[in-house]
Amino acid sequence: MPYDEPPDLAAMTLREITEVIEAHELPPVDRWNPRDTADSHARIAADGTWFHEGREITRPAMIRTFSSLLKRDRKGRHWLVTPECKQSIEVEDAAFIAIDTKVLDGALAFRLNTDELVIAGPDHPLRTAGDLDTPSVYLMVRHGCEAKLNRSTWLQLAHHALANDDGFWVESQGERFSLYPE
Template identity: 65%
Template sequence: MAYDIPPDLAGMSLLEIAEAVSARKLPPVDKWKPDATSDSRMRIAADGTWYHDGSPITRPAMVRAFASLLWRDPADGQHYLVTPQYRQTIEVEDAAFMATDMRVDGDALAFRLNTDELIIAGADNPLRAEGDPDAPAIYLGVRHGCEARVDRSTWLQLAEFALSQGENLTVESQGATFSLVPAE
């Protein structure tokens, strides 16, 4: 089956974004509880590049397929690739995904990930700020405990939007309010 890249985020309405989000069918990795665990010999670098045995995975379709199997254990923070029979550890240097674009539509903030997935920030997909208040790292909850780090250009879009709303560097999306300043 051919993969259809979603249209440019700027050209989509919130309804179109919401429909694309709900149409995506993902494996139920949170329901699978395999006994067997091994090492995948895979790593997701801080810049979002996926590696296997030290070599980058250059096929976007492979990255999207593996990304659909990601789960992060809430007890120890370890990331896994999960199937019904196995779970394999995967090293994640920072975040499992990168948020590479953002769109404001009404009361919602929509983000495109490096895997072409669309995520609408809200209570189920919160934004959080970490690190230095002068240069924070912003993360977006994606699914199954995994997060996306907001890349620099998207952070600038987000900060510009926050400043247009007032001086306190907070944003709202789907009724939830998020600070873009790390807690001290």
């Protein structure tokens, strides 16, 4: 099946972004509860690079496929889930990396390292961790998995927040998110 990369985020309207998100079909990972478990021997490095048995996975299509099967449980463990088996996967920081953002029409849209688009809001909140010297901002993606904003994306967001006269925060879909670490 051919893969059509979404258009450049900067050129998209909020409606176009929403249409791309709605058209993106994902496996029903939240409904699968297999009994069998195993270790996938895979790891997602802090910079978003995927590895299997110590070797980098260089095929973007494989990463997009595997990332569609990710789930994080209440204990913070990440899993690759299929109807038959769930396999543990080591995630050094976040399962995804947010590599771009766009502010438009009261919403913050993000592109992930898997080319997925996510709009921050009630279902996809932002949270800030770390400290004032080294803050990290995370976006909830799905099934408990988050995307860490890379440096340039964080700087875009910080620039937007600096326009607020009453604090260092951003707003998306009616939700306000502080960019000060928790």
